[in-house]
Amino acid sequence: MDSHARSELCPRYHRAVELIGRRWTGAIVRTLMHGPHRFNELLTAIPGISDRLLTERLRELENADIVRREVRAESPVRVIYELTTSGIELGPALDEIARWAERWIEIPPEAANQ
Amino acid sequence: MDSHARSELCPRYHRAVELIGRRWTGAIVRTLMHGPHRFNELLTAIPGISDRLLTERLRELENADIVRREVRAESPVRVIYELTTSGIELGPALDEIARWAERWIEIPPEAANQ
Numbered sequence: 001m002d003s004h005a006r007s008e009l010c011p012r013y014h015r016a017v018e019l020i021g022r023r024w025t026g027a028i029v030r031t032l033m034h035g036p037h038r039f040n041e042l043l044t045a046i047p048g049i050s051d052r053l054l055t056e057r058l059r060e061l062e063n064a065d066i067v068r069r070e071v072r073a074e075s076p077v078r079v080i081y082e083l084t085t086s087g088i089e090l091g092p093a094l095d096e097i098a099r100w101a102e103r104w105i106e107i108p109p110e111a112a113n114q
Numbered sequence: 115m116d117s118h119a120r121s122e123l124c125p126r127y128h129r130a131v132e133l134i135g136r137r138w139t140g141a142i143v144r145t146l147m148h149g150p151h152r153f154n155e156l157l158t159a160i161p162g163i164s165d166r167l168l169t170e171r172l173r174e175l176e177n178a179d180i181v182r183r184e185v186r187a188e189s190p191v192r193v194i195y196e197l198t199t200s201g202i203e204l205g206p207a208l209d210e211i212a213r214w215a216e217r218w219i220e221i222p223p224e225a226a227n228q
Contacts, residue, residue, distance in 0.1 A: 012216060107126055108141075
């Protein structure tokens with residue numbers, strides 16, 4: 001196997017693809033590409049996600065240093081979530097996935113209208 | 115929410131990202147980017163994957179029309195796996211993920227040497 005093929009299968013790539021592929025992760029990151037959001041704003045922007053799952057995914061994304069949680073000392077205090085530099089740089093990968101999905105994934109009409 | 119944001123969260127995108135994100139899927143597709151492979155060649159090219167998981171993932175990828183299984187009428191008969199057009203067009207997305215992973219994912223030295 002050439003070195004190109006070896007590097008494709010490296011643990012870094014594995015970890016990235018599994019991180020991005022978790023249910024809702026892509027939706028959360030793409031929503032945050034539009035700017036910082038509060039928890040409830042994310043909940044509204046991502047139809048179908050539950051409180052519990054959003055909390056869980058945000059924590060994973062914080063641990064992976066893709067999302068930063070910031071407490072803003074306003075009155076009342078505001079907690080906002082925003083992308084780190086690493087998170088912002090995920091943009092091109094997620095865009096490519098979206099482009100591919102537009103072109104190749106077929107959804108039955110009932111599911112698309114849900 | 116603008117239409118751009120809505121389309122990002124569409125069922126197509128969800129399905130694509132979850133498909134790509136399944137364990138080993140990225141490795142299988144990237145290996146097949148180098149050309150058609152037989153089952154045992156894939157097994158060798160992807161260290162750590164088991165027979166059972168490779169079979170399962172190949173079937174999923176066939177169902178998603180990303181991989182095609184072809185029986186070649188040679189003697190002995192050869193079964194090969196190759197990418198469909200849709201599979202080939204996943205290339206840019208997987209490349210972007212690999213680029214991001216190179217840059218941002220840190221692996222402890224012990225894990226990297228496994």
